[in-house]
Amino acid sequence: MLTVKYSKDNQRPTQAVKNPRIAILMCTYNGERFLRQQLDSFFAQSHSNWTLVVSDDGSTDSTQQLLQHYIKQWGADRLYITNGPQRGYAANFLSLTRKAKTLVKADFYAWSDQDDIWQKDKLQTALHHIGNIHSEIPALYCGRTQLISASGSPIGKSTNFQRPPHFLNALVQSISGGNTMVFNQAALDLLQETHEDVTVASHDWWAYQLISGAGGMIYFDSDAKILYRQHEHNLIGSKLDWLARLKHLALVFHGLHSNWNTQNISALENMQHYLNDENRLRLQQFKIARQEKLPKRLLSFIKLGVYRQTVKGNIAMYASILLKTI
Template identity: 50%
Template structure:
């Protein structure tokens, strides 16, 4: 049995590398930096807040300093009881009510808040950017994203995302989020989210997928969900290895970074406790309701993944190998293999 499992893992790794070693994200990014006129491309910035008064001002200042000036800010607050409302109203007064729009969130968590804001009627734009309340954007964040997004035909879903610079509560540099090298793909999206929603900018076609799925969909995170939908619908995804925002780590973070030994151990514990399996169950259920938008090969990968989760060894491993699922790092693929062995996927 050990010999068999070793052979399966070796073949699994070979399949991943042979399929994707020629499609590195650095290759996908070639030619995206030539100048494009962006001034007429309106971006709706979708920010969700909850008791973010301690850091919100710095994020608002970084938004107002964007080199791409054609934006509007839409903020959904989930019932803040600190100074968040006052900061937002002050910013609205400064920028104008035509540019800054404030809404009451559903009050049932950050995923529902982001998705309900994304699906809200009356927000009109060519592009959409998710924003957290406690980051600081580089002044060219939107401009860099739009230089790539403008190259994708408007009828095709497109998602830009990337790395972050991780800073401490006071704003001092700590590290960077992991740099991923394999190209984004649905077979990756099924088992991994490659970027935070705070880095994501997407076009109107990608938003249409999210709207069709609805904001009540039960998924573990809005950013992972967007990555899965866009990949499944044969859209284009760009992962930018350069960070264009400072991601602030503090005690109030709902989801922390995945760097450092403590965070890695935390994720291992979550895997053993079955949280990863629960998240996959949610994602699969939601994806099946949208698979009419997917390419046939992606529907097949989804079906193989769903079936494998219920099967016994060695069929579980064999069907996962057939599905050719992969994560972005060696340790991530080892973790995926371990989760399959333990029936925790």
């Protein structure tokens, strides 16, 4: 079992690994339409010491044939393919993360979707921000995205969050997509403790909650290093347009976030021995506050100090608290 012991005394820089190896963990499912562009963006990275591991979730198009073509082009030591559990995208990412060390040896790990495009300095930038973190501290890099249309045209950027990443934020909000995330070996060790039967709202939100809850380091990059493609088959896309926002808001007030929070609380309780003492207490306070009656429910959340990153987000959160849909 992983033993996690962090303190302020050991949160200091450690000597960086020279030319660290990065394992890119990609999940695919019928991704033939955009996959080639994503693969080519890996090959164009300024940090070239990487290996790609793909977990395919039962594609019925030419995804696997395309991957085999790249194996021939790059070499079998550069690209590995494994089978996903076929239980949805979050389960696929967590399954691949659990078995990553049995498939590839690496110092850092990067999640990747199948239909985006990485900026050339994506990996190099991530290493700049988390490469010197003490090896015992779970460290996670994430950030904004440049949104593009199906044809590749820029259509805006994701929100540039200003407030610091923290467990009190992670309890109520996911701030970044898994397609932006790069994390170190200590973070991988922590994520690998996630049981295969655990249900979470999404793998990226789970990473934010678990790593921040354990006292790890989270860096949010305000510069977009991912071209995040928006198309009709996105499982989770941006909510830039008002129609998408209104639809999401309607789902929130019909209990969407409440269901997600219930799942996340259960998952965190199963992993609470990895949370630090302060965040373990916050988790229990959050769980209890959701069930209290007004006005005690409102006062409990104010005292707890959970927050979202924007004014509008906090207004929506407190509306959910009042309506008991949080």
